[in-house]
Amino acid sequence: MPAPLSIIIPTLNAGEDLISCLQSLTPGLQTGLVRELLIVDGGSSDKTVLYAYEAGARVICGASGRGRQLRAGAENARGDWLLFLHADSFLEQNWADALIGHMQAAPERAAYFQLAYRSDASEARWLEARANRRAKWFGLPYGDQGLFLSRSLYEAVGGFPDQPLMEDVAIVRALGKSRLSGVTARAFTSAEKYERDGWRKRAYANAWLLTRYMLGASPEKLAQKYR
Template identity: 65%
Template sequence: MPAPLSIIIPTLNAAHELPLCLESLMPGLESGLIREVVVSDGYSDDRTGEIAEAAGATVITAAKGRGRQLIAGAEAARGDWLLFLHADTALSREWAERVADHIRDRPGKAGVFRLKYRSDAKGARWLESRANRRAQWLGLPYGDQGLLMSRTLYDEVGGFADVRLMEDVMIVRAIGKQRLAFLDADARTSAAKYERDGWRKRAWKNGWILARFLLGTSPEKLAKDYT
């Protein structure tokens, strides 16, 4: 019987971050959980594709845009379960065991990991706490937390939208809070943008963009304000 899990990673010039992400997937390979890793690349001009292929991933190309790259990755994937993961996120070692438990015990639900930032800054601990509370209370995890779901559930909710921003919010709203489970493992994501812009400044900017989306502003318009 084939391994159940396809991991889908959208990339764009991710050569610096991708090796750590791929290395963190080893527990899933060792346990026989992973069927394939699909890197959906938006025509990078660095070594992203070379790095992915050297690690044994299947590399496909799609027009730049995380929504359409995720769609293309899901279409190419063959697993009964899909894990969507950002290229600048590395999973903690126990992730594979937690995912296997979820597949066995909660097949009708999607799952997300606990958010951590790869930073020692106090702002990182503040934002992690804030983000994880938001995920639990509102059912709105960050895209950085990964998203695990069965192919059946993915098809039922219509998959990702082909938008430039907020594709992660749109799909978790379609799934619904009651069908969202929280996995006891960490998604350790890059802190580069927060360290560049300031933890609170960046967090409030992102929060304002989310609020505008929930109030009806289009993802295309919001994408022009997001850097």
């Protein structure tokens, strides 16, 4: 029986972050959980594609746009289960066991990881707690927490939309809180934008973008504000 899981990672000049991400996936390869790694590249000019090939990943090249890239990855994936990850995140050592447990206990649901930032700043702990509460209480995990679900469930909700921003919010809203569960393993993600812009300033700006999106603002217009 083939390994069930396809891991899909959209990239655009991900650089060495991708190396850390791919190295963290080793437990799933060792346990036989992972069938394939798919890198969906949006036109990188650095060594992203080289790093992907060196890791044994399948590489799909196309136009940039995270929603479009995630959708293309799912369309080309061979696994019965899909895990969508950001290239600037890496997973905790126990991630494979956590997902196997989820597959056995709640296969009808999607799952996401607990968010952790790669930073020692006290603001990082504040924002992690805020993000994890949002995911648990409101069923709104973001893409940097990963998304794991069966292909049948992915297709039932229409998959990722082809939009430049908030594609992660769109799909979890389609799933609904009742079809989402958090697993205990963590996804460690980059804090670069928060350290550059200021933790609270960036957090409140992102919250304002989310509010505008939920009120019907165009993802295309919002994407112009998001850097």
